[in-house]
Amino acid sequence: MAGDGRPEGAGTRKGVEYSIIVPTYNERENVGALLWILRAELAALAVSYEVVFVDDNSPDGTADAVRELQAAFGPELVHLVSRPGKQGLGSAYAAGLREANGEFVILMDADLSHHPKHLPAFISSQRASNADIVTGTRYRLGGGVAGWNLARKLTSRGANILASFLLGARTSDLTGAYRLYRRDVLADLLCRTRSRGYAFQMEVIVRAQYDGRRIEEVPIVFVDRLYGTSKLGVGEYVQFARGLLGLLLEL
Numbered sequence: 531m532a533g534d535g536r537p538e539g540a541g542t543r544k545g546v547e548y549s550i551i552v553p554t555y556n557e558r559e560n561v562g563a564l565l566w567i568l569r570a571e572l573a574a575l576a577v578s579y580e581v582v583f584v585d586d587n588s589p590d591g592t593a594d595a596v597r598e599l600q601a602a603f604g605p606e607l608v609h610l611v612s613r614p615g616k617q618g619l620g621s622a623y624a625a626g627l628r629e630a631n632g633e634f635v636i637l638m639d640a641d642l643s644h645h646p647k648h649l650p651a652f653i654s655s656q657r658a659s660n661a662d663i664v665t666g667t668r669y670r671l672g673g674g675v676a677g678w679n680l681a682r683k684l685t686s687r688g689a690n691i692l693a694s695f696l697l698g699a700r701t702s703d704l705t706g707a708y709r710l711y712r713r714d715v716l717a718d719l720l721c722r723t724r725s726r727g728y729a730f731q732m733e734v735i736v737r738a739q740y741d742g743r744r745i746e747e748v749p750i751v752f753v754d755r756l757y758g759t760s761k762l763g764v765g766e767y768v769q770f771a772r773g774l775l776g777l778l779l780e781l
């Protein structure tokens with residue numbers, strides 16, 4: 531078996547440099563626009579890529595929308611991993627990774643908060659530094675957040691400052707999910723990561739730092755979702771606190 535659980539040689543399609551994994555839950559209104567903008571942004575770079583949507587049987591029929599995109603643009607470009615029910619982001623990334631053929635994997639949300647216009651910066655940063663991970667940051671010069679109220683901004687910033695201090699993290703945006711990984715590095719990290727919710731992104735990047743992986747940052751502007759609903763609630767805060775505590779005790 532390959533390190534990421536795929537049978538040796540299976541699913542490898544030579545020449546795919548980047549697999550863009552997009553987990554979806556009720557993103558029917560967003561997937562078409564996302565693919566459209568991705569194609570426009572990546573056309574100028576002349577890189578080979580594929581987009582792997584991982585849908586958890588979204589009640590709004592996101593999977594059908596992705597199938598329509600597959601029919602229009604071809605199964606080489608658009609992949610769909612369709613799971614029977616909502617199983618969370620961590621396992622969605624792992625399922626997407628098993629389908630992915632790229633040497634590098636880019637994780638991004640479907641709701642356009644992670645704008646594809648930042649991808650050239652991710653790719654050139656990785657090429658210039660030979661990094662294992664390039665992570666988007668809202669909290670370095672040039673980065674930011676648009677569309678959040680003050681309470682949500684303070685919560686996100688506060689969580690990042692607290693976690694960085696306690697864990698000795700060098701990355702400025704621990705809870706961001708817009709990242710590029712060397713494929714085998716992500717596979718290895720996913721095997722060992724246990725947290726859920728926002729703590730998941732933090733655990734992955736802190737483990738990578740402790741492993742001595744080379745991590746670069748590029749500033750991104752995160753734009754609040756236009757379509758669909760937000761899931762931030764008390765449960766997310768509790769999950770984050772538990773994840774942080776778990777890491778403090780273990781690492």
Ligand SMILES: Nc1nc2c(ncn2[C@@H]2O[C@H](COP(=O)(O)OP(=O)(O)OP(=O)(O)O)[C@@H](O)[C@H]2O)c(=O)[nH]1
Pocket residue numbers: 552553554555556557584585586616617618619622638639640641643755759760761762
């Ligand atoms: N496959 C799958 N995708 C999920 C799941 N939960 C969230 N997603 C997707 O993961 C991405 C991030 O989730 P969001 O709900 O946008 O999380 P967020 O950006 O922190 O918060 P809001 O945008 O304010 O809701 C989106 O593309 C979601 O559709 C899940 O359980 N399974």
Ligand SMILES: [Mg+2]
Pocket residue numbers: 639641643755
């Ligand atoms: Mg979002």
